[in-house]
Amino acid sequence: MRFCILCLCFALASCQIEIFEKPYVVSELYHLPCTVTTNTKEECEAKGCYYDDSENVPECYQKNIDECTEGTHNCDLHAFCVDLPYSFVCLCKAGFKGNGQSCIDIDECLHPLLNPCEPSAVCVNELGGYSCVE
Ligand SMILES: [Ca+2]
Ligand SMILES: [Ca+2]
Incomplete structure (x- = not known):
């Protein structure tokens, strides 16, 4: 998965995020080493790790698990x-x-800043939003 996030948080309101693709894989930026003794490709891969010898110093590092895709x-x-x-x-x-592990609906009707309904309208809280009913 190739994502980067922009998180805009507002006082009183919820956190809105936008997700868009970015041109590199996040796991390429940060590696956790894999414990190996000989640092050979065979030993590295036998431990389920990635072997990278594209640089001068061969590196054996752990694979990222994409928890979001794997569920x-x-x-x-x-x-x-x-x-x-x-x-x-x-x-x-x-x-x-x-x-994030637990998300509850914001009752926008409890605060006038969160529901710009007309004074004549009645704010009705809904799951993930609200509506203004005349
Ligand atoms: Ca992950
Ligand atoms: Ca709501």
Whole structure:
């Protein structure tokens, strides 16, 4: 997965994120070494690691697990899962708040700044949003 994220957080409101492709793989930026004794390609791959000898110093490093694709993440139904090297992060979708493992709907009707309804309209809270009913 090739993602980068931009997170814009507003006071009182939820965290909105945009995900777009970036031109490099995050796991290429950060490597966890694999424990090897001989540092040969055979030993490295036998341990389920990546062997990279494209640089002068051969490197054996652990593979990233894409928890988001493999479904081993624990993100809430109303959260984005973003894969990171050797980890992942859960971010609540717009209209929800929480730590990503647990996201609850924001009741926009509780605060006038979150629901610019006309004074004559009634704010009705909805899952992930709200509506203004005349
Ligand atoms: Ca990962
Ligand atoms: Ca809501």
